[in-house]
Amino acid sequence: GNSVTQMEGPVTLSEEAFLTINCTYTATGYPSLFWYVQYPGEGLQLLLKATKADDKGSNKGFEATYRKETTSFHLEKGSVQVSDSAVYFCALSATSGTYKYIFGTGTRLKVLA
Amino acid sequence: EPEVTQTPSHQVTQMGQEVILRCVPISNHLYFYWYRQILGQKVEFLVSFYNNEISEKSEIFDDQFSVERPDGSNFTLKIRSTKLEDSAMYFCASRGVRGFGTEAFFGQGTRLTVV
Numbered sequence: 758g759n760s761v762t763q764m765e766g767p768v769t770l771s772e773e774a775f776l777t778i779n780c781t782y783t784a785t786g787y788p789s790l791f792w793y794v795q796y797p798g799e800g801l802q803l804l805l806k807a808t809k810a811d812d813k814g815s816n817k818g819f820e821a822t823y824r825k826e827t828t829s830f831h832l833e834k835g836s837v838q839v840s841d842s843a844v845y846f847c848a849l850s851a852t853s854g855t856y857k858y859i860f861g862t863g864t865r866l867k868v869l870a
Numbered sequence: 871e872p873e874v875t876q877t878p879s880h881q882v883t884q885m886g887q888e889v890i891l892r893c894v895p896i897s898n899h900l901y902f903y904w905y906r907q908i909l910g911q912k913v914e915f916l917v918s919f920y921n922n923e924i925s926e927k928s929e930i931f932d933d934q935f936s937v938e939r940p941d942g943s944n945f946t947l948k949i950r951s952t953k954l955e956d957s958a959m960y961f962c963a964s965r966g967v968r969g970f971g972t973e974a975f976f977g978q979g980t981r982l983t984v985v
Binding site for chain 2: 789802
């Protein structure tokens with residue numbers, strides 16, 4: 758079945774450091790891939806998405822590239838800020854049926870000033 | 871900007887009681903979902919709803935759970951007899967006509983605490 762594997766957290770970085778959060782997936786066909794962010798006490802917000810191989814999703818300085826050959830969708834940001842502290846979820850959406858999401862376990866990011 | 875609205879934001883209930891969690895999806899969306907997040911854990915799929923019927927449900931979604939779209943706008947999740955392990959954040963989501971490739975929009979969640 759479909760699954761998403763995310764790197765374990767928490768990840769603690771200093772402000773302006775480079776961020777990578779790894780995400781790999783297993784799926785039949787070509788799923789759509791998403792990164793969602795959850796700030797403390799809040800719901801899930803879409804951060805970026807990619808719907809086909811080699812697509813790059815980007816938003817607020819974050820980027821992720823859909824790599825079919827490595828079945829990965831790693832999240833990167835060149836210079837993190839304290840305000841980026843949150844939990845980041847990688848997710849895939851099936852390509853048929855109910856298009857439900859399968860989420861990774863989430864990675865908590867803490868950015869120190 | 872259209873958004874998915876969930877009420878209440880927080881509900882405390884006694885074990886064995888029935889609860890109804892309410893959601894107003896984005897109008898003209900056709901696919902509706904409930905997900906659950908136990909504190910500190912992953913977000914888990916519960917059920918999807920399309921064309922006025924359940925299209926898929928997970929093993930979590932047992933006979934204690936039901937969903938309804940009573941009036942064409944609200945989308946509710948009912949838990950008949952709550953258990954302590956039902957304590958979680960429940961998220962409603964909807965997505966538009968083209969299911970593939972379009973993102974789901976999530977509500978802010980209802981935190982359910984069963985005591």
